[in-house]
Amino acid sequence: MMARIHHIRSAVLALGLGLVLHGAQAQAPATPLHDAARAGDTAALQHALAQGASPNTTDAWGRTPLIVALQQGRQPVVEALLQAGADVRTTDAWGRTPLLVAAQMKNAAAVRLLIQRGSPVDAANRNDITPLIAAAQAGNAEAVQALIAAGATVDAEDNLGWTALMWAVYRRDEPLARALLAAGADPAHEARDGNRPARVAQSRGAERSLVDLLVNAPRPAASAAAGSAAARRPAPAAAPDTARLRWLVPDPDPARAVRGVPTAPVTIYEYTDFQCPYCAHGARVVDEVMARYEGQVRLIVKHLPLPHLHPMAMPAALAFEALSLQSPTLAWRFYDRLFASQTLLAGGEQGLRKLAGELGADLDRYDADLRGEPVRARVAADLKEAQAFRFDGVPAFVINNTVIEGAQPARLFFEVIDGKLRR
Numbered sequence: 001m002m003a004r005i006h007h008i009r010s011a012v013l014a015l016g017l018g019l020v021l022h023g024a025q026a027q028a029p030a031t032p033l034h035d036a037a038r039a040g041d042t043a044a045l046q047h048a049l050a051q052g053a054s055p056n057t058t059d060a061w062g063r064t065p066l067i068v069a070l071q072q073g074r075q076p077v078v079e080a081l082l083q084a085g086a087d088v089r090t091t092d093a094w095g096r097t098p099l100l101v102a103a104q105m106k107n108a109a110a111v112r113l114l115i116q117r118g119s120p121v122d123a124a125n126r127n128d129i130t131p132l133i134a135a136a137q138a139g140n141a142e143a144v145q146a147l148i149a150a151g152a153t154v155d156a157e158d159n160l161g162w163t164a165l166m167w168a169v170y171r172r173d174e175p176l177a178r179a180l181l182a183a184g185a186d187p188a189h190e191a192r193d194g195n196r197p198a199r200v201a202q203s204r205g206a207e208r209s210l211v212d213l214l215v216n217a218p219r220p221a222a223s224a225a226a227g228s229a230a231a232r233r234p235a236p237a238a239a240p241d242t243a244r245l246r247w248l249v250p251d252p253d254p255a256r257a258v259r260g261v262p263t264a265p266v267t268i269y270e271y272t273d274f275q276c277p278y279c280a281h282g283a284r285v286v287d288e289v290m291a292r293y294e295g296q297v298r299l300i301v302k303h304l305p306l307p308h309l310h311p312m313a314m315p316a317a318l319a320f321e322a323l324s325l326q327s328p329t330l331a332w333r334f335y336d337r338l339f340a341s342q343t344l345l346a347g348g349e350q351g352l353r354k355l356a357g358e359l360g361a362d363l364d365r366y367d368a369d370l371r372g373e374p375v376r377a378r379v380a381a382d383l384k385e386a387q388a389f390r391f392d393g394v395p396a397f398v399i400n401n402t403v404i405e406g407a408q409p410a411r412l413f414f415e416v417i418d419g420k421l422r423r
Contacts, residue, residue, distance in 0.1 A: 031048075031053065031057050031059070031065075032044065032047075032048040032053060033045060033048050033049070033053050033054075033055065033057060033065040034057075034059055034063075034065050034068055036048060036065070036077065037065040037066070037068040037069040037072065037074060037077050037081070038068055038069075038072055038074075039074075040069075040072065040074040040076065040077055041077075042076050042077055042080050045065075045077055045080055045081070046080065049084050055081050055084045055085055055086040055087075056085075056086060056087045056090065058090075058092075060390055061092055061093045061094075061390055061392045062090075062091065062092040062093040062094075063092045063093075064086060064087065064090055064092075064098075065077075065081055065086070066078065066081045066082070066086040066087075066088070066090075066098050067090075067092055067096065067098055067101055069081060070098055070101040070102050070105060070107060070110060071101055071105065073105060073107065075107070075109065075110065078107075078110050078113070079113070082113060082114075082117060086098075088114050088117045088118060088119035089118065089119060089120060089123075091123065091125075092392065093390065093392050094125050094126050094392045094393040094405070094406075095123075095124065095125035095126045096125045097119055097120060097123045097131070098110075098114050098119055099111065099114040099115065099119035099120070099121065099123070099131045100123065100124075100125060100129065100130070100131045100134050102114055102131075102143070103131040103132070103134040103135040103138065103140055103143045103147070104134040104135075104137070104138055104140075105138075106138050106139075106140045106143070107143075108140060108142035108143045108146065111131070111135070111140075111142070111143040111146050111147065112146050115146060115147070115150045121147055121150045121151060121152040121153075122152060122153050122156060124156070124158075125393070125406075126393060126405055126406030127158055127159045127278045127393070127406050127407050128156075128157065128158040128159045129158050130152065130153070130156045130158075130164075131143070131147055131152065132144065132147045132148070132152040132153070132154070132156065132164045133156065133158050133162070133163070133164050133167060135147060135164070136164035136165070136167040136168045136171075136176060136180070137167045137171075139168075139171055139173055139176065141173075141175065141176050141179065144164070144168075144176060144179060144180065145179060148179070148180075148183045154180060154183050154184050154185045155184075155185060155186050155189060157191070158278075159278060159281065159406065159407040159408075160191055160192060160193065160277060160278065160281055160407070161190075161191035161192030161193065162191050162195075163185060163186070163189050163191075164180055164185065165177060165180045165181065165185040165186070165187070165189065165197055166189065166191060166195065166197050166200055168180055169197045169200045169201045169204070169206065169210065169214065170200055170204060172201070172204055172205075172206040172207070172210065174206075174207065174209065174210045174213065177197075177210060177213065177214070178213065181213070181217050184220045185220075186219055186220055187213075187214045187215075187217040187218075187219060188219050197214045198211055198214040198215050201214055204343075247401050247402060247403070248389050248398050248401055248403055249401055250269045250302065250385060250389075250398050251381065251385060252267075253378075253381075256300045256301075256324070257300070257301070257324040257328035257331045257332065258298050258299070258300055258328065259290065259298065259299040259300075259328075259332055260290060260294075260295075260297055260298035260299055261295050261296075261298060262298060264295065264296055264297050264298040265296060265420070265421065266293065266296055266297045266298070266399065266400055266417055266420050266421065267297075267298050267299075267300060267399070267400060268286060268289070268297060268298070268299050268300070268397055268398070268399050268413075269300050269301075269302055269397065269398040269399075270282065270283070270286060270299060270300070270301050270302065270395065270396075270397055271302045271303070271304040271382070271386055271391055271394060271395060271396040271397070271398075272301060272302070272303065272304060272394060272395050273303075273304055273305050273306050273310055273313045273317075273394045273395075274305070274310075274312070274313055274316035274317065274320070274335075274338045274339070274342070274345065275305075275306075275309075275310030275311075275312050275313040275316065275342060275345055276306065276309075276310060276313070276394050276395070277342065278394065278395060278406070278407040279339070279394050279395045279407075280339045280342055281395075281407045282394075282395035282397070282407050282408075283335070283339040283395075284339070285407075285408070285409070285410045285413060286299060286397075286413075288410050289410060289413045289414070289417065292414070293417055293421075296417075296421060297417065301320065301335065302382040302385065302386070303317035303320075303321075303379045303382040303383070304382065304383065304386045304391060304394050304396065305317050305379075305383075306394065312345040312348065312349075312352075314379070315348075315349045315352055316338060316345065316352060317379050317382075318370055318375055318376065318379055319334065319352045319353075319356065319366075319370065320334055320335060321369075321375040321378050321379060322356075322366055322369035322370040322372075322375050323356060323359075323361055323366065325365075325369045325374070325375065326361055326362060326365055326366065326369070327361075330356070330359055330360065330361055333359045334355065334356065334359060337355060337359070338355075353366065353367075389403075391405070393405060393406065395407060397413075399413070399416050399417060399420065400420045402416050402420075404416065
């Protein structure tokens, strides 16, 4: 579940405000190779390469032309860059390799090419998403088979403790689940939230045949011998070094809904997507932080919806801001309900309106505010700011100007906040 800057730009334009995103574009002028990769112009690409351009040049987000071409689905450009010696092991600022991007974009042909050229099959991004997990999330069965054949770790965990099998089950994709089980996936794997594959299948309303498959599938010998998930899971890695965290200054819009004491000495800006499971995890971490530092921390939500991956994220962002104009309390109840049960988004925009009514909103005003320019302008400003900050994934947090990116553990937030409070 990963952001890409061209999707941020598309999301802004989708709001119909005609905003020009000067900030980030000024900081990251496109190279001829990036332009050619984005446009799918193989002639321009070959010309730039003939003029001595490196196929491994990067933009401000660490993306090579190969990663851009994969994101845009430009297969002829992908093949030309590989022939020109593009690095298949490189990562962008969010930790994505070309193979991870290809898996997410359902580009099975590129997955096979990248595997052949040695792209690492288990390299993970900042949310610990591996290519196999990305392929399962996307329902990319061909990529799953190719990655399994290449030796990908079948039970690798993302930041939620979910495996590729759990994501296949979440999609209610029985053939994909069968393929992963045949490759040795653990049907009794326990994620950090206590979920197991069969429980996910039941909660998602999967067919009985999939539930029975998971309940009755034998555990791999290695998993059974290792015992419980808690025993199998390695000790938590050390939190990222806070000295390496970035420093940014968000727009402190005083009209925003605030959770917590408005005059609290520490402010958390949460850049989020209501349909992203890693953002739901981030919201739970923030809840823990708010409880630990009651009266000392306030929370302000900013929006970074990824419409290419999460079609209901933009409507949910607009709905949150429309409710905030009526009452910040309504907006925060909406936030809590969606992140507690993202399946509510399956009801579409009418489902969001129904939820607003259940929470006590004046629906006539909700409808009017949802169509109004102030709400749309606020979300567009968030997208513009996220691009200027070079946020290339969600969730992201700015804590008194210090940046935390990805679904990180609560202890990192504690370390950053304790440092702020000591000053």
